[in-house]
Amino acid sequence: MILVQCAACAAPLGLSSGKKCGRCSTRYCGPACQEQHWKEGGHDKLCKKIKRAGGAEQYNANQKYTAAVTIAAEACADDTKGQTCYICTQALHWKTKEGLVRMCACRGTAGFAHVSCLAEQAKISVAEALENNLDGERWSSRWGRWDTCSLCEQEYHGVVRCALGWACWKTYVGRAENDWPRLGAMSALGNGLSVAKQYADALAVREAELAMKRRLGADEDSILVVQSNLASTYQFLGRREEALSLRRVVYSGRVNLVGEDHRGTLGAAVNYASTLFALDHYAEARALLRKTVPAAQRVLGENHMITLKMRKVYAQSLCGDPAATLDDLGEALTTLEETGRTARRVLGGSHPFVVDTERFLRGLLEALDAREASETGVDVNSVREAMEAMTPGDA
Template structure:
């Protein structure tokens, strides 16, 4: 499903082109690469093992999940010293012997867990919902356990999100009779990879997801969501032209589908503004956000991540515009100070949102002091000039 490249030469195969190993379903661009992989690439010794694991896609997902858990545990090691899992109450997982992670907004002694325990929790909750009607609110709430902490209700981030993304995909890729569930798991994997700054991998996943969703004739709202995620990957990869076209289409689509007072539309306008900001089109950013900024706190809340990002985009445009006045830069500093305090209170100091706003605040203060010094120098120069004659 996601293995879209030849195992030997990495030629892009999409979702349906090329050949597959008849035993384990490893994918190739043609017979030549398949023979080479068997003779020289070690596939002759791996083939039975891959088949036993459930096929190439399952074997790949299991391997990547194990790697992602190891990375997450190592990354969190300093923070988790002396702590225990809030689910199983152990320091080391009884079966996998893995260490602890924490990648949400929990602070103090809360939020420490094994990735395996978080996975089991999410699986059990969703299986209960799926036995009834997993499309209802209860089912949606249980699905959120794949990407949101049950204690602080904030999203997992960075390498922990990536590990849970691989866990979600490896759990549900086998549901060949339920492609909608597969697509949801694929979406979770794409978001996890993006959270871990694996943007090229995330783009590949999201391209495959969009192709799959169109084949399934998914809803307009679902397609807009995947297009928005894909635009995020393109933007992070510097493919700004492609990202901007998608951002514009998504924003236009959300306006028509949901109106300008909807949470999804507010997210779309924020993402569109972010892309324009990357292209240094500051006037368009400010014009776009002036109407949306008063709406966001009422619809989403003052401390919602989208509200913070929206106001941050506007402040960055104020500060960075070549025509900015000293008052504009002062307003940007004041805004970033408020946003940083809010993010620290809601998400904690280690969260990527807080760290990003800290950097924006430092840059804005530096810009303000530089501009203030320039104004002061000009004033002193004017005062030092001798009076003109009659």
């Protein structure tokens, strides 16, 4: 975790309050906690080691990264058995002895790698971008190696994304606070923690990032990105009213900043709609998506993740409404079936979005059965047969 708590009593410190160890920068809420931690908490034995590692924040990042890599390799062990890393061509990493991972849309024998190799690849790519003063899309594509597979161009998910988030943070944490790679690394860490469902830890990162960017005078676009991520974390933690308030601010801000058809605005729209759905504001969610889905299809295409998410939330807002008619359920079924088929082709059958969409579709089929689905005019049996023929790993 980014160090925003007292090492002795865990009291919240924010980014600047409290007291630091003069040798290793471990943070405390005051002299009493610092003394207690030295005498009873083991800091007397760790202080020099932490300093040699680069200080408390760097030491913590290194430790968290090592643990995250172990978790990721263990989670992927069955899928990666008998394979080799496409970067170093070895089964076990020559230095760390870590196992392989694969959490993207690669098929067959492609895409197996060590987190350390992926991290080194990303580090080199970003270093080249910095050396050549790249910006815009060229910079984004290089930075994207921290969270996106270079082979299939799909984002990593699950514990692999979390491990790469820690890899990114430990790589750039030692840079100046206003240095862009360090700011980007904080965002990458928050995203990785959130994807791995470590929401409480992600919240601390998001709040620290927002406070820091406001203090540094970041531009509106950057602030909106952090607010959007913070809203997601609020929603995952069940703080839905706070999430909805931020979603509304972010969507409105995006419309004013870049217009309704911009990719950033469309992403904000699907996030806003998902929170409306979570709070049972079904009609409002549908109204927003009826306006934005056609824009996403036109600007981003049918295969884009934002378009797929929009169509899924639209279907959910149709059939989740207690006032839904059989026609509504039939439209939801058709939309989910088309979305699931496209997502499976693009992302692979094991991707969390695909698994969740197909699970929801099965539940809708049961609901249609209970309400005499034949009246919708939809061939429910054919859809069910297709669903039952699928397995989570199918492409």
